[in-house]
Amino acid sequence: GAVVSQHPSRVICKSGTSVKIECRSLDFQATTMFWYRQFPKKSLMLMATSNEGSKATYEQGVEKDKFLINHASLTLSTLTVTSAHPEDSSFYICSARDLGLEQYFGPGTRLTVT
Amino acid sequence: GQSLEQPSEVTAVEGAIVQINCTYQTSGFYGLSWYQQHDGGAPTFLSYNALDGLEETGRFSSFLSRSDSYGYLLLQELQMKDSASYFCAVRDRRTGGFKTIFGAGTRLFVKA
Numbered sequence: 632g633a634v635v636s637q638h639p640s641r642v643i644c645k646s647g648t649s650v651k652i653e654c655r656s657l658d659f660q661a662t663t664m665f666w667y668r669q670f671p672k673k674s675l676m677l678m679a680t681s682n683e684g685s686k687a688t689y690e691q692g693v694e695k696d697k698f699l700i701n702h703a704s705l706t707l708s709t710l711t712v713t714s715a716h717p718e719d720s721s722f723y724i725c726s727a728r729d730l731g732l733e734q735y736f737g738p739g740t741r742l743t744v745t
Numbered sequence: 746g747q748s749l750e751q752p753s754e755v756t757a758v759e760g761a762i763v764q765i766n767c768t769y770q771t772s773g774f775y776g777l778s779w780y781q782q783h784d785g786g787a788p789t790f791l792s793y794n795a796l797d798g799l800e801e802t803g804r805f806s807s808f809l810s811r812s813d814s815y816g817y818l819l820l821q822e823l824q825m826k827d828s829a830s831y832f833c834a835v836r837d838r839r840t841g842g843f844k845t846i847f848g849a850g851t852r853l854f855v856k857a
Contacts, residue, residue: 663842665844667847672830673850674832674847674848674849675788675832675847677844677845677846680842680844724787724788726845736780736788736789736790737787738787739786
């Protein structure tokens with residue numbers, strides 16, 4: 632099946648710094664990528680939908696200036712958490728959709744902000 | 746908006762059969778998916794139903810009734826490794842494309 636990678640898998644950063652998370656589709660082209668956030672023992676919450684070459688569409692309540700999304704190519708989307716705070720600590724998961732509308736999830740990135 | 750409801754927890758014994766129900770409400774329904782997630786891991790895809798009926802994949806089956814806005818995941822011959830969280834998710838059609846919205850998840854505990 633299709634493979635989606637995320638980098639880094641874990642990151643610890645200090646409060647006030649910015650962190651970039653990469654999501655790559657390794658063997659298919661993804662016109663659309665999604666970013667989810669998951670708190671411990673909770674569901675996946677869709678943050679934004681990212682279409683290649685255009686601005687991301689953010690879900691209600693998600694600050695677009697806080698979570699910057701760039702989808703510069705058909706295989707790469709990035710999520711940058713700006714001026715991170717401890718409450719931003721979470722598990723961030725991306726998924727990529729191929730032309731057949733199947734959605735494949737990355738392994739996730741665990742962010743800890745100290 | 747969209748909403749999905751599924752039980753928060755289910756406990757069953759090894760070798761048994763368990764059914765996890767999911768009801769949903771959405772205006773742009775396109776299909777219902779099920780995902781498994783072990784603690785600390787990413788969700789893995791189990792099944793997808795776009796049409797009414799039962800889809801079987803090994804020990805797992807998934808059912809959908811679009812008229813009832815209802816589906817379920819059936820796990821047979823339970824094994825200890827099946828202890829995990831199970832999420833139903835609707836594929837929702839919106840302007841500009843589709844997106845997948847997840848339910849709150851059902852934690853399955855399999856006992857020996």
